[in-house]
Amino acid sequence: MNQTACQSGRSGTLSPRWARLSGLAIPLAALVCLGSGCGAAYYQKAADRAAYAVIREKGPLVPNMEPDFTLERTNLVDLESLPINDTVEEFLGPDGINERGARRVNLEAALALAVSHSRAYQARKEQLYLSALSLTLTRHNFVPVFSASGQGRFGGQTERAVRYELDQTTGELRPVLSDNLVEERSVSGSGQIQAAWLIRDVGRLSASLTTSFLRFLSGGQRPSSQLTATFIRPLVRDAGYMQQMEALTQAERQILYDLREFVQYRRDFSVQIASAYYNVLGERDRVRNAWLNLQSSRRNAERTRALAGEGRVTQTDLGRLAQQELSAESAWINAVRSYKQALDNFKLQLGLPLDTPLVLDDHELESLQIRHPDISVEDSIRIALAARLDYQNAQDQFVDAERKVQLAANMLKPRVDLTGSVTLRSDPDDTTGLVLPDPGRYSYAAGLDIDPGLDKTSERNAYRAALIARDQAARRVEQLVDEIKLQVRDSWRALDQAKRNYEISEIGVRLAERRVDEQNLLAELGRARAQDLVDAQNDLVNSRNQRTQALVAHTIARLQFWNNLGILYIKDRGQWQEVTHVQLP
Numbered sequence: 001m002n003q004t005a006c007q008s009g010r011s012g013t014l015s016p017r018w019a020r021l022s023g024l025a026i027p028l029a030a031l032v033c034l035g036s037g038c039g040a041a042y043y044q045k046a047a048d049r050a051a052y053a054v055i056r057e058k059g060p061l062v063p064n065m066e067p068d069f070t071l072e073r074t075n076l077v078d079l080e081s082l083p084i085n086d087t088v089e090e091f092l093g094p095d096g097i098n099e100r101g102a103r104r105v106n107l108e109a110a111l112a113l114a115v116s117h118s119r120a121y122q123a124r125k126e127q128l129y130l131s132a133l134s135l136t137l138t139r140h141n142f143v144p145v146f147s148a149s150g151q152g153r154f155g156g157q158t159e160r161a162v163r164y165e166l167d168q169t170t171g172e173l174r175p176v177l178s179d180n181l182v183e184e185r186s187v188s189g190s191g192q193i194q195a196a197w198l199i200r201d202v203g204r205l206s207a208s209l210t211t212s213f214l215r216f217l218s219g220g221q222r223p224s225s226q227l228t229a230t231f232i233r234p235l236v237r238d239a240g241y242m243q244q245m246e247a248l249t250q251a252e253r254q255i256l257y258d259l260r261e262f263v264q265y266r267r268d269f270s271v272q273i274a275s276a277y278y279n280v281l282g283e284r285d286r287v288r289n290a291w292l293n294l295q296s297s298r299r300n301a302e303r304t305r306a307l308a309g310e311g312r313v314t315q316t317d318l319g320r321l322a323q324q325e326l327s328a329e330s331a332w333i334n335a336v337r338s339y340k341q342a343l344d345n346f347k348l349q350l351g352l353p354l355d356t357p358l359v360l361d362d363h364e365l366e367s368l369q370i371r372h373p374d375i376s377v378e379d380s381i382r383i384a385l386a387a388r389l390d391y392q393n394a395q396d397q398f399v400d401a402e403r404k405v406q407l408a409a410n411m412l413k414p415r416v417d418l419t420g421s422v423t424l425r426s427d428p429d430d431t432t433g434l435v436l437p438d439p440g441r442y443s444y445a446a447g448l449d450i451d452p453g454l455d456k457t458s459e460r461n462a463y464r465a466a467l468i469a470r471d472q473a474a475r476r477v478e479q480l481v482d483e484i485k486l487q488v489r490d491s492w493r494a495l496d497q498a499k500r501n502y503e504i505s506e507i508g509v510r511l512a513e514r515r516v517d518e519q520n521l522l523a524e525l526g527r528a529r530a531q532d533l534v535d536a537q538n539d540l541v542n543s544r545n546q547r548t549q550a551l552v553a554h555t556i557a558r559l560q561f562w563n564n565l566g567i568l569y570i571k572d573r574g575q576w577q578e579v580t581h582v583q584l585p
Contacts, residue, residue, distance in 0.1 A: 111574030203233030
């Protein structure tokens, strides 16, 4: 008997039912491995689909949202479509030869490059993407969520063998432990499938199916399974799962806020790129003016040297003009350095390598015009309060704060939950193999779980904090109204000031040009004073620089003015649409 038990423990055979179950385990394990081995690329694409779907869904709610939002970008800078610069500007001196073969970039192309390659712009897009991705997880918590787990074990242990002897008194067989040890091997396994669903305004429903088995290879098995479903519905505090639903509501609203902030960032970004672009052109124009001043100073110095050789001018005048020549050359060298530095900074802002050969288009500066909007400050403020996205966010966030006050007040109430559960179990006497829950073997329960909440300190503090947060949100709205009025008024004044500065600089250039012509004529006659000639030449350079700066300043001030009003429309490649007509709200 002992020998039989020992042999059976070492080399037990599987029943046909167990053999079929073992055969199913192999493909099941393969499916699990396949499911877990879909690859990182699969999950990346799945995340992209979900996040982009959220942005496409919410994007139309925000005017001027980027229509084809994507994180895809290339690290390769493609400038092949841009024209090649084949001229060498004399005013750049030896550095001018470096511009031959460089790509000429106009403002539209610069904005497109910035949108495609700017690291700051890409980081801002990633921030919006992560916000949308966060919403997908929050939404996922409010759909049926399934999970599964399983385990399998093979083991063995030694036990004292059992033999059966006939009881002389009763005439029945009785077990008798032997001193011999035998090895008893067993295979066990268990699995569980769960589902949970938080249904809005209904309650939380969860279900689980568990099954387990234990089979001794020497014979005998103990399978079991159970199906359980539970339901919970808060009736008073947290009724309808207000807290959990608030998380979903806030996440839905947060993506709207983030979309508005991204649209505002696009506007600010285009204005920044345009400002930097014109700043580089302004620095280039300063180099040109400095070069012209240097050439004029050299001519004046040479002419004065000739007159000094004839004794028609004093050495003091000659020295003053020679000093002017040196000062003009130093100013030109400094201007070239400032231009090259500004161009490198602009490349960095675009996200381009610093060694990329690039030349900005001078025609962009030549085509600038004074386009002064005809609108009053009061009308501008009305438009800003109707169109500003940050003001819309502040108003909606005040609504959020009010909703959180109501939620905190609800948490002060006692907890009363309606609960119910149903369980189906398998037949414990069924040892034939894998068994399923028997509908006839059930149990159920229903009732109320009550918590009067005798200690409300935490809830009390949360409610008071929510009231303070609501007051703070209200003050933020009031503060933002005043800040918007201040920004609009300041930008309107800056725009008007830039217009006046340009008009003044135009007059200054004409006066300086007449003074220089007059002093040059007197110098040819030998009647000019060196100081007057130097002053006239310097004033001409300064007036030209001021005119360029005033023209650029007015253009940027106009863009910033429309941006502060919230009506600067940005196209998909960063270019703005010029505002020609403003409709009052």
